[in-house]
Amino acid sequence: MSMLHFIPLAPFIVAIFIPILYKAFRHIHTGWFVLPLPILLFIYLIQYLPFGGEPLTPIMETIAWVPSLGINFTVYLDGLSLLFALLITGIGALVVLYSIYYIANKREEPLNNFYVYLLMFMGAMLGVVLSDNLIVLYVFWELTSLASALLIAYWFHKEKSRYGAQKSMLITVSGGFAMLAGFTLLYNMTGTFSVREIIASVSEISTDMLFIPAMILILLGAFTKSAQFPFHIWLPDAMEAPTPVSAYLHSATMVKAGIYLVARFTPVFGGQAEWFWIVTSFGLLTLLWGSVSAVRQKDLKGILAFSTVSQLGLIMSLLGIGSAAYQYEVIGGESIATVAILAAMLHLFNHATFKGSLFMVVGIIDHETGTRDIRKLGGLMTIMPITFTISLIGVASMAGLPPFNGFLSKEMFFTGMLSGASLDVFNVQTLGFIFPIVAWVASVFTFLYCMIMLFKTFTGKHQPEKLEKEAHEAPFGLLISPIILASLVVLFGLFPNLLAYTIVDPAMQAILPGLLQEGEQFYVNIYHWHGFNAELFMTMGVVFFGAFLYVNLKKVQETAFYLGERDPLNWFYDNGLDGLITGSTAVNNVQMTGKLRDYFTFMFAFLILSVGYMLIRTGSFAFDIQNAAMISPYIYLVVAAIIISTIALPFMNNRITAIVLVGVVGFLIALLFVILRAPDLALTQLLVETVMVVLLLLVFYHLPELKKEKFTPAFNVSNAVISIGVGLVVTITGLAVHAFSNENPMSRISDYFVENAYALAGGNNIVNVILVDFRGLDTLLEVVVLGIVALAVVVLIKYKAKEGEDV
Amino acid sequence: MEILMIITVGVLVTVATYLLLSKSMLRVIIGVMILSHGAHLMLLSLAGLKEGSPPLLGEEAASYADPLPQALILTAIVIGFGITAFMLVLAYRTYKAHKTDNLDELRGTKDD
Numbered sequence: 001m002s003m004l005h006f007i008p009l010a011p012f013i014v015a016i017f018i019p020i021l022y023k024a025f026r027h028i029h030t031g032w033f034v035l036p037l038p039i040l041l042f043i044y045l046i047q048y049l050p051f052g053g054e055p056l057t058p059i060m061e062t063i064a065w066v067p068s069l070g071i072n073f074t075v076y077l078d079g080l081s082l083l084f085a086l087l088i089t090g091i092g093a094l095v096v097l098y099s100i101y102y103i104a105n106k107r108e109e110p111l112n113n114f115y116v117y118l119l120m121f122m123g124a125m126l127g128v129v130l131s132d133n134l135i136v137l138y139v140f141w142e143l144t145s146l147a148s149a150l151l152i153a154y155w156f157h158k159e160k161s162r163y164g165a166q167k168s169m170l171i172t173v174s175g176g177f178a179m180l181a182g183f184t185l186l187y188n189m190t191g192t193f194s195v196r197e198i199i200a201s202v203s204e205i206s207t208d209m210l211f212i213p214a215m216i217l218i219l220l221g222a223f224t225k226s227a228q229f230p231f232h233i234w235l236p237d238a239m240e241a242p243t244p245v246s247a248y249l250h251s252a253t254m255v256k257a258g259i260y261l262v263a264r265f266t267p268v269f270g271g272q273a274e275w276f277w278i279v280t281s282f283g284l285l286t287l288l289w290g291s292v293s294a295v296r297q298k299d300l301k302g303i304l305a306f307s308t309v310s311q312l313g314l315i316m317s318l319l320g321i322g323s324a325a326y327q328y329e330v331i332g333g334e335s336i337a338t339v340a341i342l343a344a345m346l347h348l349f350n351h352a353t354f355k356g357s358l359f360m361v362v363g364i365i366d367h368e369t370g371t372r373d374i375r376k377l378g379g380l381m382t383i384m385p386i387t388f389t390i391s392l393i394g395v396a397s398m399a400g401l402p403p404f405n406g407f408l409s410k411e412m413f414f415t416g417m418l419s420g421a422s423l424d425v426f427n428v429q430t431l432g433f434i435f436p437i438v439a440w441v442a443s444v445f446t447f448l449y450c451m452i453m454l455f456k457t458f459t460g461k462h463q464p465e466k467l468e469k470e471a472h473e474a475p476f477g478l479l480i481s482p483i484i485l486a487s488l489v490v491l492f493g494l495f496p497n498l499l500a501y502t503i504v505d506p507a508m509q510a511i512l513p514g515l516l517q518e519g520e521q522f523y524v525n526i527y528h529w530h531g532f533n534a535e536l537f538m539t540m541g542v543v544f545f546g547a548f549l550y551v552n553l554k555k556v557q558e559t560a561f562y563l564g565e566r567d568p569l570n571w572f573y574d575n576g577l578d579g580l581i582t583g584s585t586a587v588n589n590v591q592m593t594g595k596l597r598d599y600f601t602f603m604f605a606f607l608i609l610s611v612g613y614m615l616i617r618t619g620s621f622a623f624d625i626q627n628a629a630m631i632s633p634y635i636y637l638v639v640a641a642i643i644i645s646t647i648a649l650p651f652m653n654n655r656i657t658a659i660v661l662v663g664v665v666g667f668l669i670a671l672l673f674v675i676l677r678a679p680d681l682a683l684t685q686l687l688v689e690t691v692m693v694v695l696l697l698l699v700f701y702h703l704p705e706l707k708k709e710k711f712t713p714a715f716n717v718s719n720a721v722i723s724i725g726v727g728l729v730v731t732i733t734g735l736a737v738h739a740f741s742n743e744n745p746m747s748r749i750s751d752y753f754v755e756n757a758y759a760l761a762g763g764n765n766i767v768n769v770i771l772v773d774f775r776g777l778d779t780l781l782e783v784v785v786l787g788i789v790a791l792a793v794v795v796l797i798k799y800k801a802k803e804g805e806d807v
Numbered sequence: 808m809e810i811l812m813i814i815t816v817g818v819l820v821t822v823a824t825y826l827l828l829s830k831s832m833l834r835v836i837i838g839v840m841i842l843s844h845g846a847h848l849m850l851l852s853l854a855g856l857k858e859g860s861p862p863l864l865g866e867e868a869a870s871y872a873d874p875l876p877q878a879l880i881l882t883a884i885v886i887g888f889g890i891t892a893f894m895l896v897l898a899y900r901t902y903k904a905h906k907t908d909n910l911d912e913l914r915g916t917k918d919d
Contacts (some may be wrong), residue, residue, distance in 0.1 A: 063887035098853035289869050345841060594914035597828050598837070623810075630858070631808045639815050646822045646841060655833065662837055670842050676851060677861040677872040681880055688888045692840070699895045703833055703902055718827045727821030730849075734813040737853055750875045757874075760865050766862035771881060793896045 002061040004075040007041060007085065008130055008140070011123030015116045019223060022112035030111040031100035034119065038093035041126075045085050048077060049502045055521060056082065056506040060132065060196070068133075070193050071219055076132035079506025083345065084129035084253075086503075087352050088256065091252045092122050094481035099244035101477035114154060114242070116603050121147035125253050129260055134183040134193040136178070141221070144257060145172040148249050152241040164237035164768055167573065170226050171234045179221025179261075185214035186268075199267045199513065206272065215269045218261065228316060229286040232309040233569050239301040243363030245460065246745035251308050251355040259312065259348060261631040262319050263511045264684025270512075271326030273371040280320030280420070284438045291445035293567055295452065295556065300362040302374040303453050304355070307398065310442065311351050314413060318344035321435070322511070324428075332517045334523040336419045338512065342524060343412035345507045349499065350397065350405040357485035358394040364478055365457065370468025374452065379462030386483075388458050390686050393486045397493070398545075399450035400443065400539065401552060404493040407539075411758025414439060414535040440538055447546030452553070601722060608725040615732055622739030634673060642668045655700055663693040680767045812852035819845035822874045832908040836891065843887040847880045 014037050022030045036567035050056045058078035065073045077085075103109050124147055127140030145168075175805035183193070189205040189663070190198050200206075205211055222228075227235040240252050249255070262279060266325040269275040290310025290526065322341035364387050365380070366372045377712060381388045392403060400410030421432035464470065492499060508522045516522070519581040549556055591602070615621065645664045652658040666689030753766055753774060763769040771779050819841055826838030854876040860868035862877065902908050 101852060142843065145879055262826065304858050351818075391818040407870045416877065596910045597830065600827050604828075625810060635811070642815060643818050646819055649822055649835075649837065649841070650829075651826050658833070662840060665844065669848070672848070673851075677859065678851070678877045678880075679861050679863070681877055681884070682883055684884050688884055692888065692891060695892055695895055699899050702899050704910055717824060719858060722828065723824035724819045726824040727817045730820045730845075731813055731817030734816060734849060734853065735810065736812060738809050741853070741855075748873065748875075754862070754864075754871055764864040766864065766871065767877045767881065770874055775878065778878075778882050782885050784887050785868060785886050789893045793894055796900050 001063055001578060002075070003044070003204050004059065004061050004077060004130070005063060005073065007045070007075070008123050008127035010037060010041065011119040013125070015119040015123070018115050018119065019112045022115075023084050029100050029104075029117050031096055032104075033337050034115045035093065035096045035100070037119070038089045038096060038122065042086065042089040042093055045082065045089060048082055049086075050506060051547060052500060053063040055509065055586045058510070065136070070187075070191075071135045072133055072194075073136055074132040074194065075130045076196065077130060078509035078510040079503075079508070080260070080263055081129045083349065083507045084256070085126055087256075087349070088122060088125050088129070088253050089250060091352060091485075092355065094246040094484060095244045098247070098363070098478065099242070101475060102244055102363055103242065107686060114151075117150045117154070117247070118248070121151065121249060121254070125257065125714060128257055129385055132195050134186065134195065138180050138183060141179070141225075141257065142173065142176050144168060144254050145176060145225075148172070148254055148256050151249060152238050154242055154245065155240070155403070158240065160237075161240040164234070164240040168234040168238050170577075171231055171573075175221045175224025175231065178217045178224075182214045182217030182221065185210045185217065189214070195264060195268075199782070202268055204611040212274055215272070215275060216278070218269075218668045219275075220260040222258035224258070225261070226255050226312050227286075227309050228282050228313060229309075230569050230572075232286060232290065233567055233573055235309055236297075236302055236305040236567065239305050243301070243359060243366065246304075247356050247359035247363070250305065251359050252352040252737075255312055256315075256348065256352070259315050259319065259344075261316040261346075262316065263507075265511055266319065266323050266511050270323035272323075273638065274583075276320055276323050276426050278320070279323065280317050280435070283313045283315070283317025283320055284435065284442075287317060287442045288311065288313075288438050288445075291442040291449065295445060297449075298374055299740070300365065300374060300377075300453065300457065301359070303374075304358055304362060307446070307449060308355060310446065311347070311355070311398075314439075314442075315344050315348055315351070317435075317439075318347070318413060318416050319511075321416055321423075323419075324423055324425055325512055325515060327425045336423065338508065338515075338522060339412065339419055340416035341508050341511055342504060342522065343409060343416040345407035345511075346412060346496075346499065346506045350409045350489070353485050353488045353492070354394045354404075354406060355398040357390055357482040357489065358398065360482040360485070361391045361394065362407075364474045364482070367478065368469065368472060368474055371466070375455045376463060376466040378460035379458070383462070384458075386479055387474060390479075390482045391454060391458065391484045393489050394482075395450045395454045397489045399447045400542070402493075403491050405496065406489075407493065409494050410443065410538065411535045418534060427679050436538070440542065443538075443542045444545045444549065447542050448549045448553075448556075450802055451546065452513075455550075497525070524654040598752060601718075604722050608722070608729055610730045611733060615729070615736070620667060620736040621732060621735045624739035624742050625733075632675070635672075638668055638675065639673055642672070655703065659696045662696065663689060668691065678767075680765070808856050809852050812848060812856065816845045816849045819848065830909050830911050831846070832901065832910060835910070836894050836898060839894065840887075840891055843883070843891075847883060850876050850880050850883070 013760055018030060018033065021033045025033075047055065048059075056079050058076060060074060060076045062072050062074045065071050096115075099114070099118075103111065103114065121144060124140045124143035128137055128144060131137040131140060149165040149169040152168055153161045155161050186198055186205075187193055189208045189210055190201050192198060192201075224231040235250060235255065239246055241250070246734075266275075287310050290306045290308075290313055294303050294306035294310065297306060318340045322339075322344060325335055325337035325341065328335045342655050361371060365377065365384070368384065368387075369377065371377065397404035397406030400406050417436045420435045421428070423432060440645065471615065484670055499519065505522050506522050508524070509516065512522075576583045591598075593599075642665060645661050645668070649658065649665075652661060666685065670682045670685035670689060673679075673685055710762055757763055757766045761773040762770045762775070823838045823842035823845060826834045826841065828836065829838075854873045857870065857872070859870035859872045860866040862871045862874035896909065901913065906912060907913065
């Protein structure tokens, strides 16, 4: 067990002590006990960054968990894991600090729950990005879903919180389950759960029949988690969570787990046309849909949710285009496709910084004014100057304006899309021209919602009468975290090359291993001024058209697409869920009628169909009269009497006649036993039948008169058909068995009993010897049955239910 | 003779099934009784109904009827008797408690 293993485990260990600390120190905000952990982890992880220009060497540590199944807790730290782990711990620390001031009412809020869930999430997320073993990764993956649902429903008394939590749970867990199926397919092909070993055996499995299904299943997991179209619908509803949670889970970390998965599996599936097209097209579709939908939102968090969806789509599409790098030679650390991966990693980092700060800012506005509705807000610029400044930086970065870091990644995004359109593999020539067009249109809408967010909140007329509280600037504690994030936005905007060889290049090497020669590094040079090229003109177009649309905002929002309040895709989710419930209830009602007759019908129908099918399939209709015993004439008489009295039974509407008829059948059968030379049977049958008739007569006194059964004719016919069917199946089976035993005579075990009854057991009555000697155990248990029946009868008759008790 | 017996069994099973599908408890119980008769006869006839004397060694016959199915049927008769007796008492108690012997009216409530 190395230090690395403790990184994902430490939050879980701390989480155990949180409730104790919460109870013991009621006057100290529990968040202060949590805060040191992410800071320590962050500092510990920073030392792995390659500051000296030396490339990062991946570290791998293993402890056995279930070695017999190939499941080991293997921690693997490379550039990609390190980038994510730094984001998780860094933003985690800021979010904990922010939450201390945000959820300040420590008397009323169940802070212990909040921090236990948050720590559980942090540990799970670190586990996801650091695990090399797929099963361990899956375990942590589901833990993030669970922690996320718990955090969304933190205010569980609110209906909407529970709805959002259930929705995110259903969508992400079904995706996670598909992913598990994909992992097992990979295991099936390679025989290992280790990502490293799977990557090493890519060339053998890429032609396998299961390769494409595994790819699609794993992508399902990634798409549901990262809110890609059409699975993005859970993210806007997850905004019911407390704002620190939204900032942490639903912008910076958890929703990027899918991005991580796609990046992690690029060495496995990258270079395949299917992967390229699925990832790129879903990414672009999400980008466009998210940015267009964000304009509809009236809630600041709603805008940010759709903005997150859209930016995740952007990163996803870049990863898709970058996966084509496997088709090209990399010369000097640069190739036409690697620039897309570079843009993806840079934007991943940038998005975490500005989106985190924007969520915190929205939380502050909510906290200080009591609303997040842009129709009620306005004119806050002079009242909340610091908040405004942070918002301005975040929004400008999100819109892609210089000199902030969003501009750099936006330019690189355009470069990536333009180079994606000029690829000459996978038939990109035919459809590739769409990439930059979609990217550009989405950027226009991104610019538009950024302007809406900033101007509707901070400019215009202040409307204090619509606000629940008197607006004022936030306390300093609440501002620390967004200020730090906003400074990072500016810092990395001005000095982007701080990131180049410390963070971006190691991550690229992790995503595209094996493309570089020994000792080479990817060419990462990020700068603001590229000269007058296509990307710059595209950005200018974005600004121009975005401003134009904002001026005509009224007209835009009156178009049909924007009239509904919610995303139209929710219709499918809500109706699908309702349909599932009503459908399964309907199916259940059809079969679970509560009527004995119906259950018997199902059983008999199944008997007829299954046995009948087997009889037909094996052609077992056999009728064999050879070897049959002779029939004495009086047997005809007895059998005829049995048949007639049996057939008469259902027609009896008088209970005394019915009981007498039952007695007649029983006694006739006893007679048959006499004829068939079974004296003991005849004796028992006579006795039992007598007692039975007496019993029937006893009960008879207490039971009502048999009524004529009122069935509809169709019902009666179906009853008759079923019973005749059962009778036929039984008869045919009996005949077939009889014929079979004639064709394949076997010596009977009874010969042994006949020979040895006297010699071994000292009895002449062979049947009785069998009952008490050869097979005495049967008799013992049969006696037990009778004893139990006797007891049960006594209890049934003696036991009187008390008042109000059900029988 | 086996053929005749098997056809008789078929008739018994048909009638028993028909009775099991009815609504009145007493009819269902009678159906169970008839069904067990059918099962006993089937056991006996499938073992073969060859001529021979009853399975008593004192008879000194050349061949005996098969004793094993007889032992099995004897066990089955006793168990069937026990179960039927129990069902009868159950029907009696049910009728006392619910004042009906119609199985359709004895269904539980929706949320049971």
